[in-house]
Amino acid sequence: MAAHVLFDAPGPKTVARHRTYSVVAVLVLLVLLGLAVKRLYDEGQFAYELWEPFVTPNIMQAIGEAWLDTLSMAALAVLGALVFGVVFGVAKLSEHTPVRWASWVVVEFFRAVPVIMLMTFSFYAVFNSMSIERGAYWSVVLSLTVYNGAVLAEVFRAGINALPRGQAEAAYAIGMRKTQVMNLILLPQAVKIMIPAIISQMVVALKDTSLILIVFGVGLTKILKSLPLSFNNIVPTTLVIAGLYVLTNLVLTAIANYAQKKFVGEKEMLQVSMVGQTDQNQSAATF
Amino acid sequence: MDAVLESLPDVFRAFGYTVLLFLVSGVFSLIGGTLLVAMRVGPVSVLNKAAATYVTLVRNTPLLAVFFFFSFAAPKIGINFKWVDVHIGTFDFTSFFSTAVVALTLYTSTFVCEALRSGVNAVPLGQAEAARAIGLPFSGVMRAVVLPQAFRASVPPVASALIALLKNTSVAAVFGVIEAASQMKIMTNNNADERWGIFIAFALGYVLLVEVVSLAAGTLERRWRIA
Numbered sequence: 001m002a003a004h005v006l007f008d009a010p011g012p013k014t015v016a017r018h019r020t021y022s023v024v025a026v027l028v029l030l031v032l033l034g035l036a037v038k039r040l041y042d043e044g045q046f047a048y049e050l051w052e053p054f055v056t057p058n059i060m061q062a063i064g065e066a067w068l069d070t071l072s073m074a075a076l077a078v079l080g081a082l083v084f085g086v087v088f089g090v091a092k093l094s095e096h097t098p099v100r101w102a103s104w105v106v107v108e109f110f111r112a113v114p115v116i117m118l119m120t121f122s123f124y125a126v127f128n129s130m131s132i133e134r135g136a137y138w139s140v141v142l143s144l145t146v147y148n149g150a151v152l153a154e155v156f157r158a159g160i161n162a163l164p165r166g167q168a169e170a171a172y173a174i175g176m177r178k179t180q181v182m183n184l185i186l187l188p189q190a191v192k193i194m195i196p197a198i199i200s201q202m203v204v205a206l207k208d209t210s211l212i213l214i215v216f217g218v219g220l221t222k223i224l225k226s227l228p229l230s231f232n233n234i235v236p237t238t239l240v241i242a243g244l245y246v247l248t249n250l251v252l253t254a255i256a257n258y259a260q261k262k263f264v265g266e267k268e269m270l271q272v273s274m275v276g277q278t279d280q281n282q283s284a285a286t287f
Numbered sequence: 288m289d290a291v292l293e294s295l296p297d298v299f300r301a302f303g304y305t306v307l308l309f310l311v312s313g314v315f316s317l318i319g320g321t322l323l324v325a326m327r328v329g330p331v332s333v334l335n336k337a338a339a340t341y342v343t344l345v346r347n348t349p350l351l352a353v354f355f356f357f358s359f360a361a362p363k364i365g366i367n368f369k370w371v372d373v374h375i376g377t378f379d380f381t382s383f384f385s386t387a388v389v390a391l392t393l394y395t396s397t398f399v400c401e402a403l404r405s406g407v408n409a410v411p412l413g414q415a416e417a418a419r420a421i422g423l424p425f426s427g428v429m430r431a432v433v434l435p436q437a438f439r440a441s442v443p444p445v446a447s448a449l450i451a452l453l454k455n456t457s458v459a460a461v462f463g464v465i466e467a468a469s470q471m472k473i474m475t476n477n478n479a480d481e482r483w484g485i486f487i488a489f490a491l492g493y494v495l496l497v498e499v500v501s502l503a504a505g506t507l508e509r510r511w512r513i514a
Contacts, residue, residue, distance in 0.1 A: 005415045005433055006328055006407065007425070018330050025333045043364040112497040113490045114457035120472050125482040203347070210349040214461045214472065224355060238360040242352040249347035 040235070050233035054240055063223055067244060070219030073137060074206040077144030081205070082198065084149025089156025090182060103153070110150035116211045118143035123215045136216040144205050151204075155197050159190035159270060192263045197270040199256035203249045210245070220244060290478040291488040300377060301470030302492055307378065308456040308466060309496075312391035313449055319392055320399025320448075327400060328407055342397040350458050354390045358462045387459035391452060398448040406441025407433075439511050446504030450497055467492060 010018060040046060053059045091103035110118075122142050127135035163186060171185040210221050217225040224241045228234035291298060326338035345353070361367065368385040410433055418432040460469035471489040475482050 004328075005410050005412050006429075007330060008419060010330065014330075021331045022333045025331055025337070029333070029337055039364050039366075045364060109490065109494060112454070112494040114454040114468055114493060116457045116460060117468050117471060117486070117489060117493070120468065120475065121482065121486040124475050124479075125486070207347075207349040210351040211458065211461075213351060214468075221351070224352075228359075235360045235363050238352065238356045242348050242356070245349055245352060246344060246347040250343075253347070 043235075045235045050231065050236045053227060053231050053233065054236070059227070063220075063244075066220050066223045067248075069137070069222075070206065070209050071248070073140045073209045073219060074144070074202060076141045077148060077205045077209075078198070078202050080141065080145030081148035081152050081201070084145060085152025085156050086187075088149065088153035089160070092153060092157050093160060095178075107150045107153045110146045111154075113147075115143055115147050115208050116214055118147060119212050120214055123212075132216055133218060136212050136218045139215075140209050140212045140218060144208055147208070148201050148205050152198065152201060155194055155201075155270060156190065159194040159197075160186050162193065162270070163189055193270060195263050196256045196260035199252060199259055203252050203256075206249060206252070207245065289484075290474055290481045291485055294474065297470060298467075298488075298492075301465055301467045302496075303378065304384075304459075304464055304466035305453075305456050306496070308384070308387055308391065308459060308464065309449075309453045312388045312395060312456070313452055315388065315392040316395035316399050316448075316452060317445075319396030320403055320445075323396055323400035324403040324407070327404055338400070342400055345394060345397045346401070348394075350390070350394050350455055351461065353394050354387070354458055354462050357386045357390050383459075383463040387456070387462060387464050391455060391459075395448060395452045395455070398451065399445060402444035402448050403437075403441045405444050406437040406439075409440035410436045439508075439513070442504060442508045442511065446500065446508075449504075450500050453496055453500060454493065 044050075054063075088103045088107050091099050092107065094100050094103070119139050122139035123135055126142065127138050129135075130138065167185055167189065168181055171181040176184065209219055210224075212218050213221045213225065217223075220241050224237060227237045231237075323338050323342065326334040327342070329335065357366070368382040368389070371380060371382055371385040373380040414432055414436065415428055418428040423431065456466060457468035459466055460472065465473075467489055471485060474485050478485065
């Protein structure tokens with residue numbers, strides 16, 4: 001291992017000791033894994049009938065369609081969140097105090113309220129005139145739009161604040177107006193460093209689509225709820241559906257990392273913390 | 288708002304469950320996250336890989352799926368928490384509560400692990416090298432130089448993870464714990480004409496709780512900051 005802040009390069013004795021640890025660790029992990037597999041086997045969870053649905057063409061097709069539903073909910077929500085995020089992120093940087101305050105309230109509110117509550121509320125109060133399935137679909141999209149939009153607003157603000165101050169100053173110096181500085185100079189540069197963070201947000205949105213189960217199953221959660229009823233295979237279904245989410249998210253993460261390398265380089269991905277923003281605001285306001 | 292005011296004891300009890308879920312799984316998650324990060328940054332590469340695999344898998348799984356597994360799938364293979372049956376005051380700690388704690392802990396531990404790891408990574412290598420160069424033993428390097436800095440750097444990300452946990456306790460509403468989100472759903476169903484008032488009231492409850500955690504974290508961050 002390369003130089004590490006926690007320990008020095010090991011000498012021959014330590015290397016030998018680490019080897020012993022490794023052997024013990026491998027044995028412990030193998031025993032744990034073996035116990036898990038044995039438990040599944042003893043309870044008959046490897047029986048072919050329980051897994052057969054996942055290789056049955058029409059059920060596979062249903063799962064595929066459900067997966068597309070989930071993906072489209074997340075994609076629509078992120079697109080909506082982008083608009084919401086740009087509007088409120090820029091509003092938070094406004095020179096007009098009331099605009100800044102109003103957008104601060106909106107962003108903080110939607111960042112603090114659990115998504116599951118937004119979904120329950122929008123399902124019963126906003127989309128109650130639609131059919132249950134449509135209503136559930138659109139309440140997922142709306143809830144995730146405002147929640148992720150609030151997060152992205154912070155990302156946008158952080159992205160614009162991360163640009164060198166000279167960029168805005170130079171633009172003002174050549175006589176550009178406020179809107180021009182934002183649209184022509186700041187946003188195009190900020191968007192580039194924000195693209196990876198936006199793709200990562202897609203992972204969060206994709207995971208959160210599952211929360212609609214509180215009122216009704218849509219997308220992959222529909223399969224999660226209905227398949228075990230017909231095949232009595234709740235363990236395999238949970239594992240397969242969770243696996244599908246994980247695979248999709250891993251692909252998205254890989255894309256985000258690629259975008260990070262391509263657009264930003266080796267720097268850390270832009271991240272927004274839930275605490276300490278007041279300090280950042282002050283330091284941003286002082287220049 | 289009338290509906291909320293009429294059943295104020297129920298609302299407080301529901302938020303009580305939210306806070307209890309947060310506190311219990313928060314403590315366990317901090318312990319779990321510390322164990323994971325110890326494996327993750329330790330010198331034994333097998334443990335390092337095992338912890339990394341666990342963190343990657345669980346972080347990319349929806350919390351709802353983790354809950355679903357422990358609520359419905361795990362009992363099928365003989366893992367259940369029916370043996371938990373404690374009643375303190377008006378609060379019941381039964382299998383629903385303990386299942387929620389297990390799911391929240393397993394999920395949040397991974398985020399705490401990553402937060403702590405980012406704290407360790409924030410310490411420049413030169414700090415440890417300088418400490419070794421002036422002759423500090425391993426314990427001295429850790430105690431006096433590396434860990435204090437790593438600890439301070441990890442306060443904000445750990446606080447973010449805990450705030451996420453606070454909001455995630457609402458997933459327990461789907462799995463039988465009558466906490467705030469679940470109480471809101473019950474009241475929304477019973478009082479169709481007061482949906483907006485009920486939603487705003489519960490949302491403000493959450494905003495308040497999040498602000499408390501956020502302020503506490505901000506205070507600790509300032510108090511522990513050097514210079």
